[in-house]
Amino acid sequence: MNHLPIVVICTSLIGAFASPVLGKGRPWLPGILARIIVPANAVLLGILLAHVGDVGVFHYFVGGWAPPWGIALNVDYLSLYMAMAIHVISTIILVFARGDLGHEVRLDGHRWYYTLFLLLVAAMTALAFSNDFFNIFVFTEVATIAACALIAIKAYRECVEASFKYLILSTVGSGFILLALALLYMVTGHFNLSLVAGEMAAAAEAYPMNIMVALVLLIVGFGVKSAMFPLHVWLPDAHSSAPSPSSAILSGLVVKIYAVVLIRVILTVFGRGVLSTAPIAEMLLLLSSAAIIGGSLFALAQRDIKRLLAYSTVAQIGYIYLGISLLSESGTMGGLVHIFNHALMKTLLFLAAGAMIHQTGLRDITKLSGIAKKMPITMGVFSIGALSMVGIPGFNGFISKMYLATGAFEAGKPAFIIVILLSSLLNGLYYLPIVVRAFLGAPDEGEVFTRDRIPLSMTIPLVALGLACIYFGLIPGPLLELVRRAAEHLILL
Amino acid sequence: MNDFVLQTVTQILMPFIQVYGIFVVLNGHLSPGGGFAGGTILGASIILYALTVDVKAAEGIYPDERAEMVESASVLVFVLLGLISLMMGRNFLTNIGIFPSPETGTLLTGGFIMPVTLAIGAKVASTVITLFTHLFEEKKS
Amino acid sequence: MNIIQGLVDNYFYFASIVIFLIGMHIMLTHSNMIKKIMGMNIMETAIFLFVVSIGYVDGGSAPIVIEGQTIRFINPLPSALILTGLVVGVSLTAFALSLVIELYKCYGTTDSDEIMAIRRREQ
């Protein structure tokens, strides 16, 4: 039972490196392999969650070496929550990819696509579990390369250019992270998160400058990778030009795992003591408010539907950072629950957009009027996602916004409730016209939508995601219980 | 590049470079170097041959299919070696003494480290060659 | 005077920061993408230099166990981290270069400013 986290990571790795060999001459096989491995791992993680409920959180030592010698995996509720989210969302995306991938990636590239996808899943899971800076650095790099390659695999020139931009900026981010790790190692002498946390108080006393510089470098480094507001410039290009399943996983999961790693490092390693010596949390609050408003305003100006969704991601990352940096229990819960909720919504929206592009080849939102008559299911679930983004009660987006607002109130910063309300208004302004135009508008003259239905393997994931959005909006109890435990773990330290 | 001196020197030097690369890989657990450095040296020897003598001939030595095979297989060997210790009821990648009577400084020590280093060496050598050939030719990367 | 004395004492740190800044300068100011990648490499090696010089112990020796000797070793953990960083660095470089070749095929240039100009003209 205790070995399950490593089993989950290893099976993804095995799948990743078996698919180029197995897929030679049989391009359908890697996809099936991936669609077996990822759901199976999700089940294994469910078993692990039950097990952790019985025996409590624990650390797993790779190679049987306890720290400071070995690498430790941290099996707690936060990592389990993230790993579950990664596997559940990836499963849905993989099912969708079966129908959609054929027209975006050439057939001989499919085996490489699944290699990269599984590698990305393995790296993200490892990042969620890692309790060691060394490991975090390595898997950050693996995830970055896999993500860049997932964008560039389409071999259109926009994708290649976006991928190059992403790569260069991420490399700067990795450089900063490595520098921060070096500075932390200099004053604490450890790479293990728990041990560094133990040394932190003494180190902050003796070398306050080192700790502060390391903290800022970490925030900037992971901020670039997780598209924190002023550092988000790579995201719209990268996420809008990638193939739709890639956009979904990049927007839904990849940027968030870096945010989670940053949150874990800030709250458990640096802790309240260091945070209180400088207005780090306040700066994060301001930046995330800027992200929420700025991202929404940028999205308002877009006409390309995938670009609009990409800018919306910038705003939603702001919610997550806002919730965490409120440093109250409800705020943290709101930020954490928004990770999963936003993953559901944004995956749904990207996949629905992908289905529309798959059928009509149109990306311009002004040309999509009347599309609901031809694609009622796709447009219906798109509307669910859009309403959920706006935060209508009954959808899951409302739950996270409610917790964020409560958290702002608890923390004694009610000004941020206004930010949340304002952003809901802006979300409404750019999402609802698409829905209204699609349902009520008449098709433009000369735009003939083909009557072909999209394949079943694309409809099922869309409907499942739409139902999940409503389910977690009406019955959020079990999810909130898991998130509460994760948040308690973060906030207690 | 049809330079006689260059070609002859390359052909004479190749075995020595390769033996050195294999030495570095095998002694990864005893001396500096290891899978990564040794693998790069091995790969570089093939690249040297390709550049000075003949790209086509070098590709005959190491075709693309074999490279894909080696790259996947070596990672799988690494992971499976780690899973062996899992099956024996220990933690992932726990060092199980597969080489008896370890004596400091001899080759057959270090348990899993030598097989793992060999796998890394194979992977790195093959990756270096593939990187070169894919960049060199007008092929989809 | 204190600052200068500190710089002279920690000349490895000083040099690595200078090289880091040069690398960053190359990355930010040059529009040629191959130059950008070179700057990226220089920046990375500067960080590596910084990390390794942290683990350096004056009068220590490389961490190779030889039977019957107990001597001061330098800290091997930063070295291991840097070895990983090197691997990552070369794979990033190779990937970025393949992207550059791909972009050259599409646009006929390796200059990011020219690519921007071409894209603006097309819109």
Add this chain to the structure above:
Amino acid sequence: MAEIFHVLLLTFLIVCAVAVAYIRDLLSAVILFAAYSLVMAIIWQQLDAPDIAMAEAAIGAGVTTLLFVVTISKTRRQE
């Protein structure tokens, strides 16, 4: 004595890096970059990290340079 050697090597590194920044010919810049990597390998040997020194000599001076040269041969030589 060792300090003087170290300072010399580091100065060489800085000079190489600056030269890479200002040379317009990409091929020359790559050759300078190879020299930079080789000196870096010597520095790592001096810092008692022999495994990084080996890897850097093989990777930085060998493979990376080759990849750069191949890329330049596929694209333009002038900046």
